[in-house]
Each structure stands twice: as structure tokens, then as C-alpha cells.
Amino acid sequence: MKIGIVGLGLIGASLAGDLRQLGHMVVGTSRQVATCKLAISRGLVDEAGTELDILAEMEAIIICTPIAHIVPTVTQLASLIKPGTLVTDAGSVKGSIVAAATQIWPHFVGGHPMAGKAESGIEAAELGMFQGQPYVITPIKGTVKSSIEQLANLVNALGARLYYATPEEHDQAVAWISHLPVMISGSLISACVANNDPLGLRLAQNLASSGFKDTSRVGGGNPELGLMMAKYNRAEVLRVLAGYQQDLAETVRAIELEDWAGLQLKLEQNQATRTNFLPPTI
Amino acid sequence: MKIGIVGLGLIGASLAGDLRQLGHMVVGTSRQVATCKLAISRGLVDEAGTELDILAEMEAIIICTPIAHIVPTVTQLASLIKPGTLVTDAGSVKGSIVAAATQIWPHFVGGHPMAGKAESGIEAAELGMFQGQPYVITPIKGTVKSSIEQLANLVNALGARLYYATPEEHDQAVAWISHLPVMISGSLISACVANNDPLGLRLAQNLASSGFKDTSRVGGGNPELGLMMAKYNRAEVLRVLAGYQQDLAETVRAIELEDWAGLQLKLEQNQATRTNFLPPTI
Numbered sequence: 001m002k003i004g005i006v007g008l009g010l011i012g013a014s015l016a017g018d019l020r021q022l023g024h025m026v027v028g029t030s031r032q033v034a035t036c037k038l039a040i041s042r043g044l045v046d047e048a049g050t051e052l053d054i055l056a057e058m059e060a061i062i063i064c065t066p067i068a069h070i071v072p073t074v075t076q077l078a079s080l081i082k083p084g085t086l087v088t089d090a091g092s093v094k095g096s097i098v099a100a101a102t103q104i105w106p107h108f109v110g111g112h113p114m115a116g117k118a119e120s121g122i123e124a125a126e127l128g129m130f131q132g133q134p135y136v137i138t139p140i141k142g143t144v145k146s147s148i149e150q151l152a153n154l155v156n157a158l159g160a161r162l163y164y165a166t167p168e169e170h171d172q173a174v175a176w177i178s179h180l181p182v183m184i185s186g187s188l189i190s191a192c193v194a195n196n197d198p199l200g201l202r203l204a205q206n207l208a209s210s211g212f213k214d215t216s217r218v219g220g221g222n223p224e225l226g227l228m229m230a231k232y233n234r235a236e237v238l239r240v241l242a243g244y245q246q247d248l249a250e251t252v253r254a255i256e257l258e259d260w261a262g263l264q265l266k267l268e269q270n271q272a273t274r275t276n277f278l279p280p281t282i
Numbered sequence: 283m284k285i286g287i288v289g290l291g292l293i294g295a296s297l298a299g300d301l302r303q304l305g306h307m308v309v310g311t312s313r314q315v316a317t318c319k320l321a322i323s324r325g326l327v328d329e330a331g332t333e334l335d336i337l338a339e340m341e342a343i344i345i346c347t348p349i350a351h352i353v354p355t356v357t358q359l360a361s362l363i364k365p366g367t368l369v370t371d372a373g374s375v376k377g378s379i380v381a382a383a384t385q386i387w388p389h390f391v392g393g394h395p396m397a398g399k400a401e402s403g404i405e406a407a408e409l410g411m412f413q414g415q416p417y418v419i420t421p422i423k424g425t426v427k428s429s430i431e432q433l434a435n436l437v438n439a440l441g442a443r444l445y446y447a448t449p450e451e452h453d454q455a456v457a458w459i460s461h462l463p464v465m466i467s468g469s470l471i472s473a474c475v476a477n478n479d480p481l482g483l484r485l486a487q488n489l490a491s492s493g494f495k496d497t498s499r500v501g502g503g504n505p506e507l508g509l510m511m512a513k514y515n516r517a518e519v520l521r522v523l524a525g526y527q528q529d530l531a532e533t534v535r536a537i538e539l540e541d542w543a544g545l546q547l548k549l550e551q552n553q554a555t556r557t558n559f560l561p562p563t564i
Contacts, residue, residue, distance in 0.1 A: 114489060114491055115491075116492075133491065134488060134489045134491065136489065161488070163485065163488055163489070165485055169481075169482065169485055170485075172478075172482060173482060173485040173486040173489050174489060176474045176477075176478065176486045177474070177486045177489055177490040177491075177493070177494040178489075178491075178493055178494070180470065180473075180474075181470060181493045181494055181496075181497035181498075182493070183530070183533055184466055184469075184470060184497070184530065185497050186533065186548065186549060186552045187466075187526060187529045187530040187533055188462065188463060188466060188526070189552040189555055189556050189559075190529050190548060190551065190552055190555075191462075191522075191525050191526040191528070191529035191530075192458045192459070192462075192522075192559075193551075193555050194525070194529060195458075195522070195525040195529075196454075196458065199451075200451065200454060200455060203445065203447055203451055203452075203455040204455040204458045204459045204559070205558050205559050206416060206443070206445055207396060207416045207418065207445070207455050207456060207459055207460075208459040208559040208560070209396055209397075209415065209416065209459075209460075209561075210398075211459070211460055211463045211464070211499075211500045212459040212460070212463055212559055213559070213560060214463075214496040214497070214499050214500065215463035215466070215467050215496070215497055215499070215500055216463075216552075216556050216559065217493075217496050217497070218493045218496065218497055219552050219556070220552050220553050220555075220556030220557075221553065222553070223546055223549035223550045223552075223553055226545075226549045227542060227545055227546050227549060230536075230537045230542075230545055231540075231542060234537060234540070237537060238534065238537055238538060240473075240474075240477070241530070241533075241534050241537070242534075243473050243476070243477040244469060244470070244473040245527070245530065245531070245534070246473070247469045247472050247473035247476060247477075248465070248466065248469040248473075248523070248527065248530075249527070251465055251468065251469055251523075252520065252523050252524075252527070254512075255512045255516060255519060255520055255523070256520060258513075258516070260509060260512075260513060263508075263509060263512055264505055264509050266468065266472060267468060267505035267508045267509060268505045269472065269475075270468045270471040270472055270498075270501050270502050270505075271502050271503065271504070271505055273471055273472075273475050273502075274471050274498050274501070274502030275502075276487050277471075277474075277486070277487050277490040277494055277495070277498065278490070278495060279491075
């Protein structure tokens with residue numbers, strides 16, 4: 001199969017490499033000539049260039065650009081590619097993308113490969129990154145069934161765990177497990193910095209160990225990603241933040257009232273229910 | 283030196299093993315006969331027993347019991363041990379312990395070895411666990427200077443990073459970097475469970491990956507530890523929770539107002555300042 005990848009960052013370049021290994025012919029595009037050259041020299045793509053025109057003959061195209069560029073890219077592709085070509089994306093928010101993209105191109109199918117790491121860019125790309133990781137496909141009323149199947153086959157070939165959800169279900173779930181952690185983790189850092197005098201802050205910094213490190217990790221990550229989550233999944237992010245604030249207020253109240261039995265029950269439930277969020281392998 | 287260890291859990295047994303390796307004669311006590319036997323057979327102590335009497339001839343004693351038992355243990359030891367014997371503890375809260383213990387025994391010096399791991403108990407004990415980790419000593423007005431020096435020498439011999447702080451400074455710092463993470467991390471789990479219908483929860487659980495895993499880790503940890511933090515460091519924990527809630531409310535307000543420049547600045551600052559909390563080796 002001839003597969004085009006738009007955007008050769010961490011996700012695009014990793015997908016390209018895996019699909020090429022699976023025997024597909026892969027053509028990539030990037031706005032940076034240097035990135036195109038690197039993708040070719042690292043063997044992640046068969047061809048690469050800065051213009052979308054080179055994707056005209058593709059049978060499937062995966063858009064791996066930042067969220068803001070996904071729908072405009074679908075519009076550009078629509079006048080270039082062959083009828084029936086599967087177009088999908090890798091955006092981490094689906095509601096604001098899928099309806100618009102499907103209207104432009106009926107063979108569009110929303111997708112979200114949920115792998116990643118701290119580093120970004122083609123330099124961080126690696127083979128097998130999606131193996132065992134969730135990959136969500138978000139069809140809507142009107143999505144062409146054969147295109148859904150085409151994408152599902154690619155996802156399965158990557159060794160990812162395939163899930164189907166509506167764009168709304170997806171955006172709600174990722175708000176809880178991906179976007180909320182970034183916001184609450186970030187406030188751990190900023191609240192600690194804002195509320196301590198220099199000596200107290202220095203001591204806190206010296207004493208911080210694995211608990212602080214893990215809890216603050218995603219809050220201290222790429223600011224651009226956090227901003228995109230808030231911007232493009234704003235309603236859901238606000239909704240889960242409100243639910244979170246209410247829950248934390250209950251913890252505060254239990255401590256204020258010295259309701260130790262209530263706090264203990266909550267902590268025990270957290271210990272018990274957390275395991276349901278961990279894949280068997282972790 | 284003859285060193286006694288009261289309580290052979292993760293911290294006590296690990297300290298015992300390290301101190302014995304350093305050439306000290308180590309005697310441990312535990313309420314469990316099986317734990318005493320295990321400590322001896324694993325070579326962590328020279329002798330072990332269930333009664334404090336066996337510590338009568340020690341030159342230094344480290345109390346590694348749960349927080350609630352520390353001051354009562356000092357009282358018991360006071361009628362058994364030789365004048366001038368260094369007594370210290372490993373409690374994670376100092377304000378409620380140090381003043382009371384010093385009044386009972388003038389050679390008491392508060393201590394907090396800040397190492398740990400997910401597992402607990404003597405089975406999890408390991409040599410070298412305190413190497414490179416923070417170890418706080420919390421003298422107060424009236425603490426005997428020679429006893430402080432004696433403890434500092436032991437801490438340095440363990441290879442730990444030694445810090446001095448007042449009990450109040452210590453409790454404030456650990457509230458921010460250790461106790462607050464547990465509370466906010468716990469609410470991530472409970473809020474997600476409480477605010478989703480079964481299908482939504484199942485999808486969230488399936489999609490949860492490293493971001494959720496890391497941010498929820500300490501909140502899903504040993505409930506007893508979280509309870510003790512809230513109970514024995516209640517005033518500080520409430521104070522930092524209030525500061526945290528205010529900071530998170532600012533994030534919510536920025537998203538509500540679509541103040542993307544403000545949110546971006548905050549996320550950028552978090553990324554930049556988090557590194558100050560990480561020791562050079564991490």
C-alpha cells in the first residue's frame with residue numbers, strides 16, 4: 001500500500017518507520033527540508049518532500065501535524081488526492097476535528113495513536129512505539145465503513161490496542177486521563193514556587209524526591225501540548241477540572257473535620273481502584 | 283559503636299543493614315518474633331528481640347516505628363538506657379515529635395531519612411538505600427550539640443545528603459513536596475472514578491497510559507502513610523492544600539477566559555522551574 005505521512009515529528013516519523021517495516025511504500029512531508037533529509041537517511045520513508053503534491057497517488061494518508069493544522073491540511077489534500085483515499089489524523093482531540101474533516105473528505109476517519117515520550121521531533125522517533133499502546137478510532141455517522149476497516153487493519157498491523165469511540169467519548173476520556181493530569185500536575189509546581197519564600201523553596205527543592213518527581217512530570221512537560229489540550233478540548237477540560245476541584249475539596253474537608261475514617265476509606269479506595277487504570281504489563 | 287534500631291520495617295531494617303556494614307554493632311527490636319529472626323538470618327543485625335531492654339547498653343538508638351509510637355518509645359527508653367545515649371527517630375513529621383521527645387530525653391535529635399519505595403516491611407529492605415538521598419536533622423533550642431554531631435556523622439557515613447532544618451521548616455517543606463502530592467494525586471483517581479458512568483470509566487481505564495500512571499502513583503500508595511501525613515502534619519497540609527487550590531483555580535480561570543497567553547506563560551514557567559526540584563542525577 002502507498003501511505004503518505006504529513007508531518008514528520010515524533011508520531012509521524014515513528015508511524016512512517018513502522019509502516020515501512022511492514023512493507024508499505026511510505027512518502028512523508030515536512031515543512032523542513034532538513035527533516036525530510038533525515039527521514040530518508042534514517043530509512044523511515046521511501047521519499048520525502050516539503051509539498052503535499054507528492055502525496056497525490058497515495059492510498060492512505062495520516063496527518064500528524066499539530067492540531068490546528070489538521071483540518072486545513074484535509075482541505076488542501078482534497079483537491080490533490082484520488083477519490084476514495086483514506087485520510088486519517090493523529091490529533092489528541094477529536095470533537096473539533098472529525099466532523100469538519102469528514103464534511104470536507106468523506107473518507108476521513110479520526111484516529112489517535114496514544115503513544116509518546118518526553119522528547120519530541122523526528123530525532124526521538126522509534127520503531128515499535130505503538131506496540132501494545134492504545135489507538136483510538138473515532139468514526140461518526142457518515143464515516144465510510146470501508147475506510148474504517150482500512151484504518152483498523154493498519155492499527156492492528158502496528159500491534160496497537162484498538163479502541164472505537166465517538167469523538168465525544170474520546171475527548172471526555174482523554175480529558176480525565178491525559179489533560180487533567182497535566183493541569184493538576186502543573187499546579188503542584190507553580191503553587192509550591194509561588195507560596196514559599198526563597199529559603200523554604202530551596203529546602204523543598206532539596207528534599208523533593210520520587211513522589212514529587214512523578215507527580216510533577218507531565219505538568220513540567222511541553223507547554224505547547226498543555227496549551228493545545230486546553231484550547232481544543234476546552235469544554236471537557238473545564239468539566240473535569242470542576243469535578244476534580246470538588247473531589248479535592250472533599251479531601252480538604254475530611255482533614256479539616258479530622259474525619260480520619262473517611263479519609264482512610266478514600267485513600268484505600270484510591271489504592272484499590274488505581275490498578276484498573278494500569279495495563280497488565282505495567 | 284553499639285547502635286539500637288527500634289522497628290525493623292523498610293527504613294529500620296535498611297538502616298540496620300547499612301550501619302552493620304559500616305562496622306557498627308547493631309541490635310534491633312520488633313514486636314514480631316518472625317521479623318527478629320529474619321533480621322538476624324539476613325545479616326541485617328547482630329542481635330534482635332521483642333523487648334526494648336536489650337537496648338540498655340546502646341550508644342545510639344534510632345526509632346523507626348510508625349509516628350504514633352515514637353514519643354511513647356522515647357519515654358520507655360528513658361528509664362532503660364545510659365545517660366548521654368543519642369536517641370533519634372525516622373518519622374516523616376517532626377513538629378509534633380521533637381519538642382516532646384527532647385523534653386523527655388535531652389539527647390534526642392529529630393531525624394528524617396527521606397528514602398523509600400513502593401514496597402514496605404523488612405522484606406523490602408536493601409543496602410545503600412540512603413545513598414545520595416536527603417536526610418534531614420531537626421535540632422531545636424536545647425538539643426545537645428554533641429548529639430547532633432554524633433547523628434550527623436552517622437548520616438554522612440550512610441552517604442546521604444545531610445540537611446539541617448527546624449521541625450517547622452521541615453514540616454512545611456515535606457507538606458509541599460511529599461504530602462501535597464499524595465492528596466492531589468489521590469483525587470485524580472477518585473474524581474475520575476466518581477464522575478464517569480461505567481462505559482466512560484472503562485474507556486478512560488483503557489486509554490490511561492504513562493501520564494496518568496505517574497501522576498496517580500503516590501495517590502494510589504499505602505493508605506496508612508497518607509493518613510499519617512494528614513493526621514500528624516494537619517496544619518501544614520491544610521495550608522499547602524489551600525495554596526494549591528488557589529493556584530489550580532487560576533488555571534481554571536485562564537481556560538474559562540481563554541487567556542491562552544497567560545496559560546502558556548504558566549506552563550512554560552512550570553517546565554522551567556521543575557528542573558530545580560530534581561537532583562542532578564535524575
